Amino acid sequence: MNDYLSLMEQARQAEDLRDWKTAAQLYTQAMAVSQKARTMRQRRERLNLQQRIDFCERNART
Known part of the structure; x- marks a missing residue:
């Protein structure tokens, strides 16, 4: 978990x-x-992460 936070x-x-x-x-x-x-909170967090990844990748292309 520490790796994740870092x-x-x-x-x-x-x-x-x-x-x-x-x-x-x-x-x-x-x-x-x-x-x-496994938990709903973690799944929501992963979805949010995917959205951040998409946002950053879109901005990287401009």
Whole structure:
């Protein structure tokens, strides 16, 4: 879980710097770490992560 939190923090920092490609990669890594999600809260969190990844990837293309 600590890896997950660390990756999330790094991704947020990358977003703050508008480094969209790095942010998308870090969010993707965080999602991979949390693949074992079983509870509804964790599933919702993973959906939110996917939305953040999509957002960052769209911004990286512009």
